Amino acid sequence: MAGPTTAERGALGPQGGPGGPEGKVRPPRKGAPVERFPRPGPRSLLIAFGALIAVAGAIWLLYGSAWLRAEHVETTGTEVLTPREVEAVAAVxxxxxxxxxxxxxxxxxxxxxxPRIDAVEVERSWPHGIELVVTERKPVLLLEKGAKFVEVDARSVRFATVATAPKGVPLxxxxxxxxxxxxxxxxDRLVAEAVRVRSExxxxxxxxxxxxxxxxxxxxSLELSGDRSVVWGSPEAGEAKARALTALMKAAPKAGHFDVSAPSAPAVSRS
Structure with missing residues (x-):
């Protein structure tokens, strides 16, 4: 098979690559066609213009129009707090x-x-509302403070002082x-340990x-209804103490005093 001609070798350059000597690319010959990118047609321009109008319209609708504005607030989940209290602080x-x-x-x-609020979700309710979904803290213990009571939640947070003790919350x-x-x-640590005992x-x-x-x-120590008492001891080994106390109360339902400070050797007595 015949090899390239002299003219072809010059066009390919050394090592068979394009260009002349030293591999340089030769400029196109005079009169050779030049590659051109197609100009956008009327249809493409119309689509781009329409997209621009749509974006501008959306921005105006969200920020400039009177249609999507905050007009009312709805609060749910409150128990001790009132929606009015929450909305006053929210200041929407x-x-x-x-x-x-x-x-x-x-x-x-x-x-x-x-501080009574443990968690709150603030959400937009299109087209005109803001929703406040509130979760309040629940007291598990009360600390006396003069004639008032400080509420303590399950994470040992002291979150409110009240004049009247909530019903069913231990002191x-x-x-x-x-x-x-x-x-x-x-x-603070001792209060946290008391909360820990309460939870176990x-x-x-x-x-x-x-x-x-x-x-x-x-x-x-614990005071229970029916003039019963329990010596719990330290906060350690809570699960073992809970099991021992359950067994003691089942074995001696009329007993008045239980001691599970040493859960491996619990004790019970009438008084």
């Missing part, structure tokens, strides 16, 4: 474009100014003034709980 900018309402700022404001008595436990652990009680015992007393880290 009525009349502002709904898309521009800062829902994160509203949520932060509610959580900061209303927590801290009798640790001057004790080594107070110096070592601090009042058997359901029946928790329902009958009237008050808890913390004398030290190692001595926590």
């Amino acid at each position: 900018p009525i009349g502002a474009p709904l898309i521009s309402v800062d829902t994160d700022a509203i949520e932060a404001r509610l959580r900061q100014e209303l 927590l008595r801290l009798k640790v003034d001057g004790s080594a436990s107070l110096n070592r652990f601090g009042a 009680l058997p359901a029946k015992v928790a329902a009958d709980l009237r008050s808890m007393k913390v004398v030290s880290y190692d001595y926590i």
Whole structure:
């Protein structure tokens, strides 16, 4: 088969590549056709113009029109708080474009100014509303503060002071003034340990709980309905103590005093 001609070898350049010597690409010959990109036709221009109009219209609808503006607020989930209290703190900018309402700022404001709120969801309800879905903290223990009561939730957060004790919430008595436990652990830690004990009680015992007393880290006692009492001891080994207490109460249902501070050797007595 015949090889390339001299002219062809010049066009390919050394090593068979395009161009002349040293592999340089030769400029197109005079009169050779030049590649051109097609110009957009009327249809393409019309589509692009329509898309631009649609975007501008959407922006105007969201920010400039009177159709999608915040006109009302709906609050759900409140129990102790009232919707009016929540909405006053939320301060939703009525009349502002709904898309521009800062829902994160509203949520932060509610959580900061209303400690009773455990969680809140702030949502846009198109076309004109803002929804506030509130979850309030639930007290599991009460601390006495003069003639009032401080509510403590399941995470040991002291979130509200009330004049009247909520029904069914046990009282927590801290009798640790001057004790080594107070110096070592601090009042907040001792309150947290009491909450921990409260959470580990058997359901029946928790329902009958009237008050808890913390004398030290190692001595926590319970007062139950029916003039019954329980020495729990330290917060450690809560599950074992709960099992021992359940067994004792089943074996001696009329007993008045139970001691599970050493769950491997629990004790029971009439008084």
